[in-house]
Amino acid sequence: MNKIIEFQDVSKSFGSLQVLENLNMHVNSGEKLALIGPSGSGKTTILRILMTLEKIDGGVVKVDGDYLWHQKIGDKLEPASEKHLHKMRKNICMVFQQFNLFPHLTVLNNIVQPQILIKGVDKVDASNKAEELLALVGLEGKESHYPHQLSGGQQQRVAIARALAMDPKIMLFDEVTSALDPELVEEVLSVLRQLAENTNTTMLTVTHEMNFARDFADRVLFFEHGRIIESGPPDIMFTNPKESRTRDFLKNFIGGI
Amino acid sequence: MNEVLTYSPILIEGTITSITLTIASAILALLVSFIVGLARFSRLRSVRWSAVVYLEFFRGTSAIVQMFFMYYVLPLLGVNFSPIMAGILACGLNVGAYGSEIVRGAVQSVGRPQHEAAISLNYTSYQRFLYVLIPQAIPMMVPTFGNLLIELLKLTAVASLITISDLTFMAQIIRAQTALTLEPFLVILIIYFCISSVLIAITNYIGRKVSKGRDTIQAGGD
Ligand SMILES: Nc1ncnc2c1ncn2[C@@H]1O[C@H](COP(=O)(O)OP(=O)(O)O)[C@@H](O)[C@H]1O
Ligand SMILES: [Mg+2]
Numbered sequence: 001m002n003k004i005i006e007f008q009d010v011s012k013s014f015g016s017l018q019v020l021e022n023l024n025m026h027v028n029s030g031e032k033l034a035l036i037g038p039s040g041s042g043k044t045t046i047l048r049i050l051m052t053l054e055k056i057d058g059g060v061v062k063v064d065g066d067y068l069w070h071q072k073i074g075d076k077l078e079p080a081s082e083k084h085l086h087k088m089r090k091n092i093c094m095v096f097q098q099f100n101l102f103p104h105l106t107v108l109n110n111i112v113q114p115q116i117l118i119k120g121v122d123k124v125d126a127s128n129k130a131e132e133l134l135a136l137v138g139l140e141g142k143e144s145h146y147p148h149q150l151s152g153g154q155q156q157r158v159a160i161a162r163a164l165a166m167d168p169k170i171m172l173f174d175e176v177t178s179a180l181d182p183e184l185v186e187e188v189l190s191v192l193r194q195l196a197e198n199t200n201t202t203m204l205t206v207t208h209e210m211n212f213a214r215d216f217a218d219r220v221l222f223f224e225h226g227r228i229i230e231s232g233p234p235d236i237m238f239t240n241p242k243e244s245r246t247r248d249f250l251k252n253f254i255g256g257i
Numbered sequence: 258m259n260e261v262l263t264y265s266p267i268l269i270e271g272t273i274t275s276i277t278l279t280i281a282s283a284i285l286a287l288l289v290s291f292i293v294g295l296a297r298f299s300r301l302r303s304v305r306w307s308a309v310v311y312l313e314f315f316r317g318t319s320a321i322v323q324m325f326f327m328y329y330v331l332p333l334l335g336v337n338f339s340p341i342m343a344g345i346l347a348c349g350l351n352v353g354a355y356g357s358e359i360v361r362g363a364v365q366s367v368g369r370p371q372h373e374a375a376i377s378l379n380y381t382s383y384q385r386f387l388y389v390l391i392p393q394a395i396p397m398m399v400p401t402f403g404n405l406l407i408e409l410l411k412l413t414a415v416a417s418l419i420t421i422s423d424l425t426f427m428a429q430i431i432r433a434q435t436a437l438t439l440e441p442f443l444v445i446l447i448i449y450f451c452i453s454s455v456l457i458a459i460t461n462y463i464g465r466k467v468s469k470g471r472d473t474i475q476a477g478g479d
Contacts, residue, residue: 051376053376089379096374096377100373104393117384118378162378
């Protein structure tokens with residue numbers, strides 16, 4: 001199986017707070033990965049490092065065989081230039097907890113503009129693709145709305161459609177339902193379940209929705225203090241975890257599983 | 258009062274001059290505001306630094322002295338401006354310095370999440386500013402720019418000191434020729450007030466236009 005993401009001895013600190021310490025992990029191409037663990041354990045940081053929003057202090061990250069935060073110049077590894085990061089970002093897109101749609105653009109233009117600017121798609125093709133994706137996430141007819149005219153769940157589905165329009169090889173989802181009212185969570189999760197089933201895009205999701213993680217993921221990683229405590233297929237992780245810390249953590253969700 | 262009104266041709270001429278001076282300086286000031294304001298976000302330290310020097314120089318020295326400098330000193334160095342040109346330059350460059358702070362503040366207030374969404378979609382830094390940050394910042398700039406425009410109108414009154422025949426200059430002519438003091442200045446106060454009322458109405462209109470369809474702007478961090 002080809003490793004599309006590799007973390008090798010990655011360290012990351014915020015000031016004096018070390019969030020990741022010599023983290024080693026990998027993700028296989030096409031794999032659906034769920035990252036779970038207590039708040040503050042570094043899950044978001046891992047996604048933000050992959051999205052090039054957070055630099056690393058030590059180690060290397062490889063994406064699709066190429067260094068993410070470094071570039072090879074001769075025999076030496078140098079910090080990545082903005083140009084290198086731009087090249088690497090072509091493969092990766094992130095969906096955020098707070099949606100982060102562009103409030104000054106209509107739903108349609110939120111999805112059309114990045115296609116035109118970044119992928120060089122012409123306007124007609126970009127609109128057609130946007131319409132298709134909006135249908136996929138169940139939002140036909142909302143094209144000319146502005147984000148603030150939609151519910152949180154609808155906004156998040158637009159954000160998912162916008163990310164899909166970029167055709168990334170890797171999609172990152174950071175607690176994409178945490179900012180939603182409980183009754184809107186399911187409409188977003190069902191879109192993600194459907195994606196997980198029907199695409200071979202590599203997907204990493206940070207979530208506290210354990211039922212969802214079980215359906216979505218091929219593999220679950222349990223984090224604590226920036227370290228992987230345990231990882232495995234959801235069947236084993238949620239029914240029969242080896243580590244007591246995993247069990248303790250999952251107890252809090254027992255009602256939900 | 259009737260006597261003052263016989264001078265209405267020169268009052269009209271003065272009004273036109275004041276309005277021209279205001280509009281031309283406003284255009285220059287707007288350009289300078291964006292160039293200097295956006296330069297503060299440059300990756301190049303030298304560009305950021307130049308913008309700060311510009312800002313502090315024009316904000317820290319008197320507009321009147323800047324105008325005198327343009328009109329009386331630059332010719333000594335071989336650069337000649339007509340009075341109106343010197344007035345436009347001095348007013349525009351001065352007000353542009355204040356305007357650059359409006360641009361910088363508004364762009365900054367758009368907030369990290371929008372910036373990060375654009376990075377996640379692989380926008381270049383230039384595209385992030387042009388398509389994401391600036392369009393969201395503009396509605397926030399309009400009201401403050403409106404206030405600055407009124408300040409600019411008031412500043413143009415100083416231009417009479419470098420022989421520009423604006424409203425204030427005309428009032429002084431009428432005063433000299435009629436020996437009336439209250440009336441000419443009362444008349445020009447009213448005219449200035451009318452001009453500023455129109456300017457306020459225009460900025461309000463623009464303000465409504467640019468924020469159409471997006472009454473809630475996501476601002477600030479998360
Ligand atoms: N920009 C930042 N500055 C300082 N501390 C941060 C920053 N981002 C995250 N942290 C800290 O790093 C730790 C890990 O954060 P995060 O990766 O967001 O955890 P999780 O997503 O698992 O809840 C937390 O203690 C958090 O407070
Ligand atoms: Mg988090």
